[in-house]
Amino acid sequence: MAIPLVYLVRRALDSESQTLATVVMRRKTLEIFVTTLTLTTLVVALATIIGVAMAWTLHNVALPFPNLSRALVILPIAIPSYVFTFCWISLFPELQGFWAAVFILVLSTTPFVILAALSALRRVDWSQHEVAQTLGLNTFATFFQVTLPQIRNSVTAGSLLVALYVLSDFGAVSLLGVDTFTRAISNLYRGSFDRSTAAVLALILVAISGIIISIESRTRSHSKNFRSSSRIINNPQLIRNFKSRAIASVVTLVYVLLGLAFPLTLLIIRFFSNAAVIDYSNLLRAALSTIIASLLGAFVALLLALPVGILVQQGSSLARFADKGVLVVHALPGIVMGLALVAFGSEFGWLYQTLGLLAFAYALLFMAKSVGAVRTSLSRVPQNLVDISATLGQTRSQTFRRIVLPLAAPGILSGTLLVFLAAMKELPATLMLHPTGFETLATEMWTYTSIFRFSEAAPYALALVLVAAIPTFLINRPDLVNRSDKYVSGEGDLS
C-alpha cells in the first residue's frame, strides 16, 4: 500500500527544493487547485442533494415498478465517466469545460449516494417517523429532524466516495478539457515526461484527499446512533397520493433518461449503425480480458482487505491506521498508481506488464471498498451469536468459520463486487499496466475515442456497460447477494 506513496515522495525529492517551491507556488498550480476543489465541492453537493432526494423518494413513495425503478437509478454506476462523456460529446461536440464536467460527474456519481442513503433508510425505525408525525411534524420536518440525523453517517460515506471519485477522475475531465490535478499530472507525464513535477502535483492531490477523509472521519465520530428499541419497523407506509407519485415518477424518469437511457440508446444506435464492421472476436476477447483482470483484482483486494477489516473490527490501532491509508490510496488517480507500479515493476523485470501487476494495481486502488465492506459486515454480526457458539463448544476459529463468516459473507461479497465493478471501469492505470496484447474493453474504447473514431469505440463502450451492469444489479439487490440482510440488519455498506 505504501508503494505508490513511497514512489511519489522519491520522485518529488528528485527535483531540487527551488524547483519544488516553484511548482507549488506557481499560478497554474493555484488555478488547478481551485478548479479541482470547486469541481469536487459542486459535484459532491449536487450529487448528495439529488442522491438523498432520490433515495427518500424510492423508499417512501409508491412508484410504479418500484424494484425496476430502484435498479435503474443505480445502473448509471456501471457507466464509466469517460463513456458518459464520450456519449454526450459524440452527440454535442461543443460540450466542453467546467460546467459540462459538473453535469457529467453528477450523473456518474449520484448512484453512490443513492445506494448509501437507501441502505441507511432501510435501517431507520419507521415507528419513529409515525411518532414524529403524531407530535405535529409534517413530512419535511420529520425528514430533517428525525430521519436525516440517522442516515447522516451513511450519506456522508457516500458523499466521500463521490469526492474521491471526482478527485481521481481522469476520463471525463480529459475529454472535456478541464484542468484538474489528474489531467495536469497526465499532461506533464505524457507531454514532457516530467515525472518529478507530476509527483509533486500528485502529492498535493493525496494531501487534499487525506484532509477530506479526515473531515469525514471527524463528522462520523461526532454523530450518534439513534436506536430506542431492539426491534425496528422498517417497512414504511408508502405515500400514494397522485400528485406526489406523479412528481416522484417524473423526477426518477428524468434521472434515468439522462443517466442511463440516453447514453445506452446512443451506444446501441452506434453499435447497430456499425454492426457490419465490428470485430466480434476482438470484442469478445476484450470482454473476457476485462472480466479476468477485474475478477483477479477483486480477489487480491479481498485477500488484502480481510485481515485489515478483521483487525480493525477487533480494535487494532495499527489496522485502523492501515484503514485510513487504504482510503488515501483510494483517492490516488489511476495514472499515479500506474506510474508508481510501472517504476516498481521495472525494478523487478519479471513483474512489468503482467496480469498480476495489473490486478495488484486494481486491488490497491479499490481496496477501500472491500475493507469497508468487511468491516461493516463483521460489525453487524450480533455478539450474542458469537457467545452462544462459544458456549456450544466452538473455539474462536470455529465460531469465525461457522457463524461470523457465513453471516458477514453477503456483505463482503457486495464489497468484492464493488471492486470488480470499479476495476472493469478503470482506465489510466490499465492503459499503463496492461500486458502487451491483453486489451480490455476500456483500453480498446479509449484507443478509438482518443482518435475520434466514436463509431468504432461504441461496441466496446456498450459491452463495458453491459458487463458492468451485472455486478451493479447484484449490488443493488440485497435479496440476491445479501440474504443475511434480514437477520443482521443492513446490507454491505459503501462506507
Added chain:
Amino acid sequence: MTSLEIRDLGVKFESRQILSKLNLTIEAGAFAAILGPSGCGKTTLLRTIAGLITPSEGTIRFGKQLVSVSSLVLPPHKRNIGYVPQEGGLFPHLNVAENVGFALGKKISRDERQSIIESMLTLVGLSGFEKRLPQELSGGQQTRIALARALAMKPAMVLLDEPFAALDQALRAGISEEVVALLKSTNTTTVMVTHDREDALVSADVIALMRSGSVVQSGTPAEVYLKPISADVAESTGDVVTIPAVQSNEGRYFSILHHSEGLPQDGLKGELLVRPEEIRISANSTASRVTATISRINYYGHDALLELEFAGMAKLIRARVAGPMNFEVGQTVFVEHQGPIRWVSGNATRE
C-alpha cells in the same frame, strides 16, 4: 448433570463493580432461578458462569472441577454448558436441524446425528420443523429450538437468560411450563435468570434473590416467600404490606391489625411484614374487633385487592380476597391477621 458452587465472586467493568462477594450453591439436577430487578447483575452472573466474562475475584466450581479462579478461566467452549439467551439466539443462516445439531461435532456418524436431532425435536414438540429457518418460527418455537440445541450436546448445566421475556402473556405460561417440565425430566442442572417472580416461584426448586451484585437470600420458593430476610426481599417475591408496630418489653407485638386501641408508647418500634392474603376480611364480626373502611377495590377476576383505611392511620393497607366479590367501596369490614409475625427492625426481619 453437575452441581454449581460460587464463592466470593466479583466482576468489575472498568471501575464499576457489577458483582461483589457473590456466593451461591446449586445442587446437581436442581432448577434454580436467579431473581432480581433489572440492573442487579443477573445476566452478568449467568455470562460469568458460562465463561463469557472473566471475573476479577472468586471461584466457580462445576461439581469438583474448578472452572474459574482468579484470572484463570476455563474458556466457554470447554465448559459443556447449554446457554439459552433471550429470544433464543438461533443462528439465522442455519435451519432448525442445523441449529439443533450445531454442537454435535464431526465425531459422530451422520445417522447418529440425525437421530439426536430428531429425538431433541420430539422432546421439544417440534418434529417436522427441521427445514424451517429461525425467522419462520414464532417466539415460543424459537425458545424451544434453542433449548433443543442446548440439550443436544448433553450439557452439564443449562443456563437460561430470561427465556420467556419476549413471549406474549398468553403464550408465556404454557411455554414456560413445557420448558421447565422438559428440563426437570432430563434432570439437567438449570440456572434461569428472570425478573418475573411468578416464573421463579412456579418453576424453581431453589430461588436466589439478587440485589446490587450479590445474592441476598436463597432457598426454596416457600422459604424465600414466607421467610424473607428483609422488606426489600419480601417485595421481590410478592406483594407485601408493611405495618407500623411496637414490640413490648414482654415480647408482645402491637399493630393496627391486632389492636384497634392504637400502639403502646413504650417498647421497640418497628414494622410488621404482612402478605395481603394473610389479612382476612369479613363483613360480620368474628374473633377480631378491628375494623377498617374499604377505600378502593382493584378487581383481577380470580381475586381482588382491597385498600383498607384504618382510623388513626394515614397509610392504606392492602388485603387480598379470593372468589366472588361481596364487598363495596365505603363498606366497613372486620379485619384479622392470620399469618406468621415477621418483625422488621432496621433492615432485617425476624419471625
